């Protein structure tokens with residue numbers, strides 16, 4: 001089994017998404033992704049990066065002195081050695097979440113890790129690459145996230161939440177694509193439809209803009 005990971009960046013910031021929003025967090029961004037969502041704000045992580053031993057990654061993480069870790073990418077689950085990183089982080093008592101685009105099975109992820117599962121919408125251009133059994137694998141320790149391009153995406157996601165009562169499986173987040181869908185429009189639609197989902201705007205972009213390392 002490989003004991004290295006291809007890493008795009010490791011940085012310390014505030015969690016800008018999910019139920020951990022606002023918490024100081026160390027981000028580990030893995031290089032490479034099999035998907036190409038039209039709106040991707042992390043396309044700089046598709047290539048490049050550095051190959052690092054997991055021991056080295058663990059030491060860099062410890063050096064930040066922060067117990068909350070978010071493993072993201074690119075697509076973190078596309079590198080099998082990520083599971084070794086999950087196990088070591090959890091064994092050392094870190095609070096770990098992973099952001100996944102949903103193209104890889106999530107049932108192999110350490111159960112101590114909170115899985116943030118994107119359901120890719122028609123507007124992402126990547127719906128056909130979803131691994132749909134993932135939706136049955138989530139639990140209340142996880143989150144389901146829809147990133148929405150426009151009104152058509154919203155209606156599609158709303159109908160899916162209603163048809164499958166997704167809010168009973170895990171908390172559901174609706175997040176607007178940055179500078180594409182107006183957050184106030186999304187907020188009003190959710191209120192009008194009495195949808196049991198959480199509207200979320202990316203906090204780090206409000207604070208620091210749309211750039212790597214924050």
Ligand SMILES: C[S@@+](CC[C@H](N)C(=O)[O-])C[C@H]1O[C@@H](n2cnc3c(N)ncnc32)[C@H](O)[C@@H]1O
Pocket residue numbers: 033039040041042072073074075076099100101102118145147175176177178202
């Ligand atoms: C960059 S992705 C990396 C992890 C994984 N590949 C995924 O898609 O979940 C992290 C999160 O950022 C979201 N995201 C990417 N670009 C965005 C944008 N322009 N506006 C809002 N959210 C975006 C993705 O949908 C995903 O929920």
Ligand SMILES: Nc1nc2[nH]cc(C(=O)O)c2c(=O)[nH]1
Pocket residue numbers: 013014015016017027042070072073099204214
């Ligand atoms: N501050 C901050 N919070 C985040 N939460 C999820 C992120 C991601 O890119 O997956 C992210 C990110 O890039 N920055």
Ligand code: SF4
Pocket residue numbers: 033034035036037040041042043073074075101
């Ligand atoms: S799956 Fe995630 S990293 Fe990959 S293209 Fe889509 S948003 Fe970007």
Ligand SMILES: [Mg+2]
Pocket residue numbers: 041042
């Ligand atoms: Mg991001």
